[in-house]
Amino acid sequence: xxxxxxxxxxxxxxxxLAAALAFLLSDYRLFQMTMVVAYAIAILGLDMLTGYTGQxxxxxxxxxxxxxxxxxxxxxxxxxxxWATLPIAALICAGFGFAFGFPAxxxxxxxxxxxTFALAIAVPQxxxxxxxxxxxxxxxxxxxxxxDPPFGLKLSQDQWLYLFTLAVAAxxxxxxxxxxxxxxxxxxxxxxxxxxxxxxxxxxxxLLKTRxxxxxxxxxxxxxxxxxxxxxxxxxxxxxxxxSITLFVGLVVGGITSLLxxxxxxIFIVFIPNIADKISKAAPGAIYGVILIAFLYLLPMGxxxxxxxxxxxxxxxxxxxxxxxPPPGKMAEEIRIRNG
Amino acid sequence: xxxxxxxxxxxxxxxxAEAALLLRVAGVMVRFGGVQALAGVSFDVARGQICGLIxxxxxxxxxxxxxxxxxYRYGAGKILFADQDLAAxxxxxxxxxxxxxxxxxxxxxxxxxxxxxILVGAHHLGRSGFLANALALxxxxxxxxxxxxxLDDLLDRLDLAAVADIAVARLPFGTQxxxxxxxxxxxxxxxLLLDEPAGGLNHDExxxxxxxxxxxxxxxxLTILLVEHHMNLVMRVSDKVVALEFGGKIADGTPDEVxxxxxxxxxxxxxxxxxxxx
Ligand SMILES: Nc1ncnc2c1ncn2[C@@H]1O[C@H](COP(=O)(O)OP(=O)(O)OP(=O)(O)O)[C@@H](O)[C@H]1O
Ligand SMILES: [Mg+2]
Numbered sequence: 001x002x003x004x005x006x007x008x009x010x011x012x013x014x015x016x017l018a019a020a021l022a023f024l025l026s027d028y029r030l031f032q033m034t035m036v037v038a039y040a041i042a043i044l045g046l047d048m049l050t051g052y053t054g055q056x057x058x059x060x061x062x063x064x065x066x067x068x069x070x071x072x073x074x075x076x077x078x079x080x081x082x083w084a085t086l087p088i089a090a091l092i093c094a095g096f097g098f099a100f101g102f103p104a105x106x107x108x109x110x111x112x113x114x115x116t117f118a119l120a121i122a123v124p125q126x127x128x129x130x131x132x133x134x135x136x137x138x139x140x141x142x143x144x145x146x147x148d149p150p151f152g153l154k155l156s157q158d159q160w161l162y163l164f165t166l167a168v169a170a171x172x173x174x175x176x177x178x179x180x181x182x183x184x185x186x187x188x189x190x191x192x193x194x195x196x197x198x199x200x201x202x203x204x205x206x207l208l209k210t211r212x213x214x215x216x217x218x219x220x221x222x223x224x225x226x227x228x229x230x231x232x233x234x235x236x237x238x239x240x241x242x243x244s245i246t247l248f249v250g251l252v253v254g255g256i257t258s259l260l261x262x263x264x265x266x267i268f269i270v271f272i273p274n275i276a277d278k279i280s281k282a283a284p285g286a287i288y289g290v291i292l293i294a295f296l297y298l299l300p301m302g303x304x305x306x307x308x309x310x311x312x313x314x315x316x317x318x319x320x321x322x323x324x325x326p327p328p329g330k331m332a333e334e335i336r337i338r339n340g
Numbered sequence: 341x342x343x344x345x346x347x348x349x350x351x352x353x354x355x356x357a358e359a360a361l362l363l364r365v366a367g368v369m370v371r372f373g374g375v376q377a378l379a380g381v382s383f384d385v386a387r388g389q390i391c392g393l394i395x396x397x398x399x400x401x402x403x404x405x406x407x408x409x410x411x412y413r414y415g416a417g418k419i420l421f422a423d424q425d426l427a428a429x430x431x432x433x434x435x436x437x438x439x440x441x442x443x444x445x446x447x448x449x450x451x452x453x454x455x456x457x458i459l460v461g462a463h464h465l466g467r468s469g470f471l472a473n474a475l476a477l478x479x480x481x482x483x484x485x486x487x488x489x490x491l492d493d494l495l496d497r498l499d500l501a502a503v504a505d506i507a508v509a510r511l512p513f514g515t516q517x518x519x520x521x522x523x524x525x526x527x528x529x530x531x532l533l534l535d536e537p538a539g540g541l542n543h544d545e546x547x548x549x550x551x552x553x554x555x556x557x558x559x560x561x562l563t564i565l566l567v568e569h570h571m572n573l574v575m576r577v578s579d580k581v582v583a584l585e586f587g588g589k590i591a592d593g594t595p596d597e598v599x600x601x602x603x604x605x606x607x608x609x610x611x612x613x614x615x616x617x618x
Contacts, residue, residue, distance in 0.1 A: 175474040182473040182480060183459075183466045183487075186452075190460045193449035200409055200447075201527065202435030202464025211470055 015170055019163060027158040031230060032270055034162045037169045038227040039266035043250045044176055044259065045219025050248075051256030052185060053212045054192030055105060059116030061244030062123040063093050063217040065234075067224025069127065072142040072234040073135050082147045082229050086168065089225035090218045097217025098210060105209040120244040127236040141235025144228070165226050172219060173259055180257075188212060189257070220247075253295050255302020264303035268295070360387040362563045363408075363531055368417035370403050370587075377403040379587040380417065385531075385580075390557060390564040392578035392595070394571070396607055400587040401567045402444055405533050408565075409441050410434055421531065435464040440529030442520040444536050444567075448508045454519050455504045458494060461523035462487040487526070494522040497559075498552070513540035525556060531563045538570045546573055553577050571608075575599060583607070 021033060046060045070089040074080035080088070104115045127136050136142070149160035179185055190198035191205055199205055228234045246269050254265025276287035299306050363385040370378040378400045385391045393401050406412040408419055410431035419426045421439060429437065440461075449457050465487065468480045495501040498518045503511060508519055517537055524532055537553075538546045550573050557564060568574045574581060574595070581598040583591040591601040598604055 178476040179470060179474040182484065183463055183468065184470055184473045186456060186460050187463055189452060189456075190449050190463075193451055194447050196411065197443065197447035197449065198460070199431045200435065200441055201460050201523070202432055203460075204430075204432040215470060 015166070018166055022155075022159045022162050022166075027156055030156075030158040030162045034158070034165045034230040035227060036263070036266045036270045037162070037165045038223045038230065039247070039250060039269060040223075040263045041169050041172055041226065042220045042223035042247055043254060043265045044173065044262040045216045045221075045223065046247055046251050047256055047258075047262055048176070048180070048188070048219065049212055049216035050251060051258075052180060052188040052192065053209060055108070055209060055213070056110075056113040057116040057216075057244075058113050058248060059118070059120035059123075059244050060216075060220050060247050061239050061241070062116075062119045063097060063220040064224035064227070064243070064247070065123050065127065065236075065239035066096055067093050067221030068228035068234045068239070069136060069142075069224075070221070071225035071228045072144050075144045075229075076142050077135060083164070085229075086222055086225050089221050093221025093224075094214045094218035096221075098214035101210045101213025101217070105206065105213060117241070117244075120241045124236040124240050127239070136236075139236065141233060141238075143233050146232050147229065161230055165230065168222070168226060172222065176219070177259060180259075184208075249292065253292070253299070253302055255299070255304025255306075258302070258304030258307070260307060261302055261304030361385075362387045362389075362422060363565070364418075364420040365404070365408075366418045366420070368404065368407055368414045368419060370400070370407060370412055370414050376587050378407070378414070381584065381587070381589050382417075383582045383589065383592050385563060385565060387530075387563055388557070388561070389579045390553065390566060390577050392574035392581040393565060393567045393584065394569075394574055394581060394598075394604075395584035395590075399584040399607075401584060402535055403587075404584075405441065405535055405565075405567065408533060409439060435527055435529070438528070438530030439533065440524035440527050440531070441533035442517070442524055442535055442537060444539070446513065446516045446520060448516055448519060448523075450507075450509045452508060453505050454500055454508055454511070454522075455491065455495075457508050457519055458491055458500075458522045458526050459487055461526040462490060464527060490526050490528075494526055497556070498522045498525075514545060517541075525560060528560070529562065531565065533565050533567075535567045536569065537566070538568055538573055546570055549573065550577050 018033075018037075022030065025033065042060065042064055045063070046057060049055050049057055049060075067089040070092050071082070071085035074085045074088060075082060100119065104112055107115055126132070128139050129136075130138070132138075146157045147161065147164075148157060149155040153160065155163070180188070187198065187203045187208055190201065190203060191208060195205055231238075250265030250269040251262070252265075253268045254261035254263070272291055273284065273288055276284040276291060279287045301308070361384055365384075366382045367380045368378050368382075369376075369380050381400070381404060383391075393404070395401055403412060407414045408421075408426065410426065410429065414427075421437060424437070426434070449460060452460075466483045468477070468483055472480050492501075495504050498521060500515070500518060500522060503515065508516055511519070517539060521534070521537060534553075538549055541549060553564065553566070554577055556562060566574065566578065576595075578595050580593060581591070581595050582589060583598055583601070583604045585603070585607045590603040590607060591598045593601075
């Protein structure tokens, strides 16, 4: 198959298989898969900021929470249909991300990590705050009802919600792919690899970082809205600091700068805690820790790193194409010397 | 060969060249704590010239580059590029004005391939933003095609086609320097600042670089400010040479004039054989 076509073919195949799951799994498993898809979007959002642009965020749970509460408040208090909450959550989170990112990104590095961490600590408290209680429901949170499938489709609520979430994710992943492989994605990676050189290439670092922060918060916020609709419930304590760290774990285990990595990371954070719980009721945290360390040890570049290595082996096994042929003359010599 | 290079140089230095002034450095001073890195350096570079900038280690050559490209602030003095005061221009806008550069110790994007590294150099030529890219609008494809065409030409010209898809971090220093050169060139600069492009090259490669510099100067209508320790290279390709020592200018003229300047010979005493053999 044409090498350029192959990723597209694989993506479509994966999407079809994922959609087929709607008719193979129990409603509870479908609920879990819906959460996987939502977390995959959240991790993709985090990846844009942390993986591509190199700005560590330990507080993305805050944007997820804002998205989740936006959806819940709109549905419970304003009778907005569930699907219409997504663009609103997207806008609010993008604005929130922009406003927070503008000053925070000037900090950079570890200071930015701490600033976002502070955000993760503050947001659940704010959600409990008395003045907002009429909307947020305070400590109790908000209960919302699960949407019915439209057009009289003969699907269960869980089947429909899974397919809906999957469709939203497919669109968001496609848009992200377009963005990240083009000049903006290159600019993000350039800023991460060498900010000074990126600036000398005409990249306005402050602007790029702030916009990326807004976009990243927007993706994570949409994921929050989808997650809230699936869980039918939001409460401040679901979005405590630990949740932000969990998203970060998903990013690292999945592997940065990879769309598939985000999906794998989401699978990890949804299922591994369950598995750990099954192995030992007494100390699931310890089991989770051991599994996590084992993954980091076995997959040093995350799941995405494993895929890339496999792709490279695959490329070597294939008949050499023009670009993969050993470079001629002096250049080949240089490479040989370098690689020993 | 030398003869023709010298007549060239003389032609380019004729009074008429004054009208075509591209870069003016006027009394630039930089101090780092107790070190006077630049002590009021002034010189002009005319459009189309290759201007060599020489001087012993620590004489302030890289510091001057960093002032021109906005990385260091200078306490006093002025830098004019095409009659525009660079002090008022933000770093990210310099590429758009037409100032490209390479770095002494190579500042490549380590996780990227050669192709990707060079493409970043074309960033400022593009206009498409987040939304246009996410939606893959036709304008994005047009920009990408334009950049790809420039890229292919440079890969060929700089002998990088064979390594285009290799991660830059795995290439030898000399090749990385060429990638940096390509990355600067794809942005269509008017003024190119090269900080020791011959670093890590062997004798034959330095000779090839000299031809390459003259070739790209013609082809891309460039003005080049060239920092180099390889005297042979500087003297061969430069139309004019500026020599620094301890942050001050000690000579400014044609390669022959500068080579004969006693203060330059003294500054290069250890290197004296090199300076006069060129
Ligand atoms: N960022 C900095 N902080 C402090 N001192 C600096 C800095 N940059 C340069 N210097 C000092 O300024 C002086 C000039 O350095 P510069 O790097 O410009 O020299 P150079 O001519 O490029 O030397 P070389 O040929 O070794 O590259 C040196 O004494 C150097 O130590
Ligand atoms: Mg230097």
